[in-house]
Amino acid sequence: MQNAHLIEKIKNLSKSFLPEFISVRRHLHAYPELSFQEDETSKYLRKYLISLGVDTVKQVANTGLLATIQGKSKGPSVLLRSDMDALPITEENTFEFASQNLGVMHACGHDAHVASLLMCAKILMQLKNEFAGEVQLLFQPAEELWPGGATKVLEDKVYKDLGAIPHVGQHVRPDLPVGKVGFRSGKFMASMDEIFLTVKGKGGHAAMPEIAVDPVLISSHIIVAAQQLVSRMASPKTPSVLSFGKVIADGAINVLPNEVYIEGTFRTMDETWRLDALKKLEKLIKGIADSMGGTAELTFKNGYPHLINDSLLTPLLHQKASEYLGAENVVEMEQWMAAEDFAYYSQNGPSCFYMLGVGNIEKGIASGLHTPTFNIDEQALEIGGGLMAYLALSQL
Structure with a gap:
């Protein structure tokens, strides 16, 4: 025809x-x-x-x-x-x-x-x-x-x-x-991987931060510093996105919580970089938490390629x-x-x-x-x- x-x-x-x-x-x-x-x-x-x-x-x-x-x-x-x-x-x-x-x-x-x-x-x-x-x-x-x-x-x-x-x-x-x-x-x-993170510190009165380990502050540093995964560690030729869309710090105006829960996603278009990036991200997050006196428990759920x-x-x-x-x-x-x-x-x-x-x-x-x-x-x-x-x- x-x-x-x-x-x-x-x-x-x-x-x-x-x-x-x-x-x-x-x-x-x-x-x-x-x-x-x-x-x-x-x-x-x-x-x-x-x-x-x-x-x-x-x-x-x-x-x-x-x-x-x-x-x-x-x-x-x-x-x-x-x-x-x-x-x-x-x-x-x-x-x-x-x-x-x-x-x-x-x-x-x-x-x-x-x-x-x-x-x-x-x-x-x-x-x-x-x-x-x-x-x-x-x-x-x-x-x-x-x-x-x-x-x-x-x-x-x-x-x-x-x-x-x-x-x-x-x-x-x-x-x-x-x-x-x-x-x-x-x-x-893009590929899609899900990030689940719990940052643990030591809660306390917001007016006495010197006797607490503030997980909110630790989490803030992590969220900002983690962007270097895209801006400095990824090749400019490889599209990459790191976003955190959920942050739960269940304290109050005068209460520092014991922990902060965070969820996010990492996306890219290179399978080799994808695996390497998640390893680098884990090392970065745990290093920041440790340097500030807290700990970080991190889980990745590997999604679509x-x-x-x-x-x-x-x-x-x-x-x-x-x-x-x-x-x-x-x-x-x-x-x-x-x-x-x-x-x-x-x-x-x-x-x-x-x-x-x-x-x-x-x-x-x-x-x-x-x-x-x-x-x-x-x-x-x-x-x-x-x-x-x-x-x-x-x-x-």
């Missing part, structure tokens, strides 16, 4: 299917489920996939699903991935399909990811007699919660039986206008996206210090993770990811499903 004819056909299908998958997205948005708890979502998706007539639907990583669409004959394979879990956030939107599950919200667009991949499946089913090969559709659980559903998928025999095939994923971006998509080859998203977009696959998909949308609607993305468990697939084989624009300032749709007012311009689903179908066929 010629590219122009195929593009026209997919665009017509995605346009005609849009109302259906807006409804799908709204259903998913109204009934979000947390990581590793996506039971009802999984049942809904299985029923939907079977209704589309896909060749097989298999359970993977407990609540996840792996569906297969077989073309007219044997040929190459490609995997398309969507995550499906929600966040522990209380939604503040007031539209009629706002979350019905108190304290749980699709604030990262996974409802849009799922709806787009389902639309893609319906499009591919319409075209299955016109291509050779297989398209694997992965609906992955628990992207938002460490250790990440991708680790469970990688361990599952159902997934392992696929062998080495290209992986493609997309993610909504509210800072990218609807109608546009973004690609970046090479290192794209950094995400690498394949240097051959990504430019090819960038080119195909330009064919489908027009070059003016495909932008080059900057590196992003957020983390994503799609990174595990990218560390395992040729992968491409690209961004789908969903923002629309004129409609007031501009809230960031992981906020209680996050929303998308649902017109983006037309591109979300159609483009993914075209990119999949470009690999077959």
